[in-house]
Amino acid sequence: MARRPPPARRRRPLWHPFEADGTPAAAEVAEAVVDLIDRYVLRHGLYPGRVAAAVLTRPAPEPGTADWDPAAAVVATRACAPDGRGPGDFAAGLRSGRALRVAPRLAALLRAWEGGDPSAFAALPPHRRATVGVGLARAGILRGTAF
Secondary structure, three states, X not given: OEEEOOOOOOXXXXXXXXXXXXXXXXXXXXXXXXXXXXXXXXXXXXXXXHHHHHHOOOOOOOOXXXXXXXXXXXXXXXXXXXXXXXXXXXXXXXXXOEEEEEOHHHHHHHHHHHOOOHHHHHHOOHHHHHXXXXXXXXXXXXXXXXX
């Protein structure tokens, strides 16, 4: 593949396939990609949908608001956990690579927010909402400043 400058009417660079001596054929590249996916995706948690979501970005939230990052998720572990303390619920940010253990009741509120209902987070008392919001923003799970 060769990278060429994008035409003036496009913002993203275009990739054009090519074949040359000493480079793998397209079929070999496809086979290598499938092999890498089989070897590393499940081992390291690189799920294609999450990777794609990490690449896409939405506009920044309005001033004075907070927004759920599309590359973040609330996940439950049943065996080992990122913090080594056993099963639990975690708010994880793919972009930042950070995961925070959250209490089950907070996990339920965050799942609602992740699903598109930010008003669920408003159920927390103001001082708790501010503390949790700052922690989630530092971890790259929330974007914005108002919690």
